[in-house]
Amino acid sequence: MKDLERFSGKTTQKPRQSAAASSPQTVLPQAQFVTIGEEEAGQRIDNYLLRVCKGVPKSHVYRILRSGEVRVNKGRIDQLYRLVAGDIVRIPPVRMAEKPDNVVPAAEFPIIYEDAHLLVIDKPAGVAVHGGSGVSFGVIEQLRSARPDAKFLELVHRLDRETSGLLLLAKKRSALTSLHEQMRDGETDKRYLVLATGDWKNKRQHVKAPLHKYTTGDGERRVAVMETGMPSHTVFTLLRKYKDFALLEAELKTGRTHQIRVHLQSTGFPIAGDDKYGDFAQNKALQKRPVPLKRMFLHAHQITFRHPDSGKIMTLNAPLAPECEKFLVSLGQPDNSALQ
Known part of the structure; x- marks a missing residue:
C-alpha cells in the first residue's frame, strides 16, 4: 500500500495484499512494526499516524488509537503520547480506498x-x-x-x-x-x-x-x-x-x-x-x-x-x-x- 510503504521509520514487515483485496480500489495490508528514528521523535502519535497513513480517514485513525490496536513497545498508549527515538510502533491493518484522481501533484518551487x-x-x-x-x-x-x-x-x-x-x-x-x-x-x-x-x-x-x-x-x-x-x-x-x-x-x-x-x-x-x-x-x-x-x-x-x-x-x-x-x-x- 503506497501510504504504508512511505513510512519514514524502518519497517520489519512489508505490507501484503490479501485475497479479499482483489479489487484495485481496496487494499488490506498486514500489521506494520516501525522503529522510530531521530527525525520522527517528538511527534504526537496521532499526528504521526495521520501523516504516514495518507488517505485513511481521520476518524479511523483515532478509532484504532482508542481501541488499543496501535501499540508502542507492545504497550497501549493514548493519542497524546509523544514518540521517542527507538520506539517500536505497531500499526494495525488499515483499509482504504485508493483514489488516483486525488493524488497530490508533485511540484517544486523556486x-x-x-x-x-x-x-x-x-x-x-x-x-x-x-x-x-x-x-x-x-x-x-x-x-x-x-x-x-x-x-x-x-x-x-x-x-x-x-x-x-x-x-x-x-x-x-x-x-x-x-x-x-x-x-x-x-x-x-x-x-x-x-x-x-x-x-x-x-x-x-x-x-x-x-x-x-x-x-x-x-x-x-x-x-x-x-x-x-x-x-x-x-x-x-x-x-x-x-x-x-x-x-x-x-x-x-x-x-x-x-x-x-x-x-x-x-x-x-x-x-x-x-x-x-x-x-x-x-x-x-x-x-x-x-x-x-x-x-x-x-x-x-x-x-x-x-x-x-x-x-x-x-x-x-x-x-x-x-x-x-x-x-x-x-x-x-x-x-x-x-x-x-
Missing part, C-alpha cells in the same frame, strides 16, 4: 536556499501553504509528493494564500524546534513589501493595534482590531511614494494572523488588491488598468534568522514578483521628495 537542515522557497501568490479550508493540497503536500525520499519536511511558518515570497521549511526536527524557538523569542526578523493605497505621509510609522481573530457565519476566518485582542506591532517604512499609492516595507514585531493587512486597513491605507480587507471598488478598477493588478500586493521579501545547526546569522531575500514589478513601473516615477 529555491532561495537549501541544505541538509533547511529548505527556503519563493512561494507564488495564489498557492496555499497547506491543504484545508476548501483547499485539497498546498505547498507542503506538493513538495512531499515531489520528494518521496525525504524523511522529514515540515512548514516552519505560514504565509497567506494571496501572499508571495519567502517560506521556510525544516528538513530535520531539530531545525524545526530551533526556528520555532527563535520566532517565539523574537529573534527572527521578517520584512514584507506592500503597496498601500492612499496618500501615505510618514517616512516611518509604528502601528500598535490589538488583533482579535473570529470566524464569520459562513466559516471564513477574519481578524479585527479590538481592545480585547492580542498585542500586535508593525513598523512601516516608506520606500517609494506614488500618486494614490505608497510602497512600504513592513517589519513584523509580532506575528499575528493577517497582521499587516488589518493594521493597514485600520489606519485607512488598505493593501492594493486585498480581497478581504481592501477597497473592493478600487480592487476592481485595478484589474481593469492597462497594466492590471490581479493579486494582493504583499510579498515576504526578507528574513533574518540564526541557522539551526551552525548558529550563523542568515539574511535571505526573495525578489518582488514580476507582476508586482510591472505594476509599479506602470505607476510612473515615484515622488522622491517624500523620502526627504
Whole structure:
C-alpha cells in the first residue's frame, strides 16, 4: 500500500495484499512494526499516524488509537503520547480506498536556499501553504509528493494564500524546534513589501493595534482590531511614494494572523488588491488598468534568522514578483521628495 510503504521509520514487515483485496480500489495490508528514528521523535502519535497513513480517514485513525490496536513497545498508549527515538510502533491493518484522481501533484518551487537542515522557497501568490479550508493540497503536500525520499519536511511558518515570497521549511526536527524557538523569542526578523493605497505621509510609522481573530457565519476566518485582542506591532517604512499609492516595507514585531493587512486597513491605507480587507471598488478598477493588478500586493521579501545547526546569522531575500514589478513601473516615477 503506497501510504504504508512511505513510512519514514524502518519497517520489519512489508505490507501484503490479501485475497479479499482483489479489487484495485481496496487494499488490506498486514500489521506494520516501525522503529522510530531521530527525525520522527517528538511527534504526537496521532499526528504521526495521520501523516504516514495518507488517505485513511481521520476518524479511523483515532478509532484504532482508542481501541488499543496501535501499540508502542507492545504497550497501549493514548493519542497524546509523544514518540521517542527507538520506539517500536505497531500499526494495525488499515483499509482504504485508493483514489488516483486525488493524488497530490508533485511540484517544486523556486529555491532561495537549501541544505541538509533547511529548505527556503519563493512561494507564488495564489498557492496555499497547506491543504484545508476548501483547499485539497498546498505547498507542503506538493513538495512531499515531489520528494518521496525525504524523511522529514515540515512548514516552519505560514504565509497567506494571496501572499508571495519567502517560506521556510525544516528538513530535520531539530531545525524545526530551533526556528520555532527563535520566532517565539523574537529573534527572527521578517520584512514584507506592500503597496498601500492612499496618500501615505510618514517616512516611518509604528502601528500598535490589538488583533482579535473570529470566524464569520459562513466559516471564513477574519481578524479585527479590538481592545480585547492580542498585542500586535508593525513598523512601516516608506520606500517609494506614488500618486494614490505608497510602497512600504513592513517589519513584523509580532506575528499575528493577517497582521499587516488589518493594521493597514485600520489606519485607512488598505493593501492594493486585498480581497478581504481592501477597497473592493478600487480592487476592481485595478484589474481593469492597462497594466492590471490581479493579486494582493504583499510579498515576504526578507528574513533574518540564526541557522539551526551552525548558529550563523542568515539574511535571505526573495525578489518582488514580476507582476508586482510591472505594476509599479506602470505607476510612473515615484515622488522622491517624500523620502526627504
